[in-house]
Amino acid sequence: MLGIGLIRGISGITELELSQPCIKETNEVLIRVKEVGLDGTDYGILKKGEPDIASGQDSMVLGHEMTGVVQEIGPAVTTFKPGDLVTVTVRRGCGICHPCLENQSDMCMTGLYTERGIHKLDGFLSEFIVDKEQYIVKVPPQCADMAVLAEPLSIVEKGIQQIRLIQSRMPWNCSHPEHSFTSSQWGGCKIAMVIGAGPLGLMATALLRLAGATVIVTDILPEEHPKAKMAGYLEAQYI
Ligand SMILES: [Zn+2]
Ligand SMILES: [Zn+2]
Known part of the structure; x- marks a missing residue:
């Protein structure tokens, strides 16, 4: 073999x-x-x-x-x-x-x-x-x-799971029950910043957008770069 x-x-x-x-x-x-x-x-x-x-x-x-x-x-x-x-x-x-x-x-x-x-x-x-x-x-x-892509996606899922666990203890979240950290739309009323538009960053962007978060992606790439454009396709702001 x-x-x-x-x-x-x-x-x-x-x-x-x-x-x-x-x-x-x-x-x-x-x-x-x-x-x-x-x-x-x-x-x-x-x-x-x-x-x-x-x-x-x-x-x-x-x-x-x-x-x-x-x-x-x-x-x-x-x-x-x-x-x-x-x-x-x-x-x-x-x-x-x-x-x-x-x-x-x-x-x-x-x-x-x-x-x-x-x-x-x-x-x-x-x-x-x-x-x-x-x-x-x-x-x-x-x-x-x-x-x-299940393995790299699992890394992103774990990171986001930890964010949800930690931030669910914070007092400053909005009062909408549909945006609680146990809800599928937990990202509502929240702004997330993703640093780096590589594969993991873009998968994180996709998951955060699916959860309803407003997402800002940052990288040193020019705005016309395909990775930067991908952030735009995911309806995230690229800066
Ligand atoms: Zn061990
Ligand atoms: Zn809310």
């Missing part, structure tokens, strides 16, 4: 000849990879020169944004069936700290987590992958064309 990744001691990306993974535990799922997105994190890993490969391993497959199709399921898997379109999460918790034990490894307090394609675990740039049912998310068919 072909993979693309990094070899310890060799700079740049390399084609890897890998053995095809198979289901070893009853809660595992075999997935045929359909799409993989590449982003600034991948570029950073390449630029750093010293990949974060697990001790005892000589290579690491890159790629942490993906969609794939379920090929085979272990006997204990109940959520998926062969043919389902899915995406797979990236971080695997440390198993020690309170957030990781509560299934919130994005808040890991020990730093002992691993991440597929980034930090000590093989990523998704290979023909097949295997993972546990709990780390797999089903993609609704109507989202199939965009689902490879």
Whole structure:
């Protein structure tokens, strides 16, 4: 099976000849990879020169944004069936700290987590992958064309979720119940500033606009740049 990744001691990306993974535990799922997105994190890993490969391993497959199709399921898997379109999460918790034990490894307090394609675990740039049912998310068919963006979108969703949690405690919000932080239109009567019109900034702009917020996007790009124009398409003000 072909993979693309990094070899310890060799700079740049390399084609890897890998053995095809198979289901070893009853809660595992075999997935045929359909799409993989590449982003600034991948570029950073390449630029750093010293990949974060697990001790005892000589290579690491890159790629942490993906969609794939379920090929085979272990006997204990109940959520998926062969043919389902899915995406797979990236971080695997440390198993020690309170957030990781509560299934919130994005808040890991020990730093002992691993991440597929980034930090000590093989990523998704290979023909097949295997993972546990709990780390797999089903993609609704109507989202199939965009689902490879689920991982970067999850970063934006988390940031906005934290804003909602923190700001819901503040006394200066408007008195409209439909704009409370538990409402889908929580952005009403609120002005948000997004700094940077990159992919994450523009996805944040889209989510904030969907919540009804007035959005100002700032960047050093000229107003005629496609990213600046995209802010305009999302009915945000670009400055
Ligand atoms: Zn942890
Ligand atoms: Zn209001």
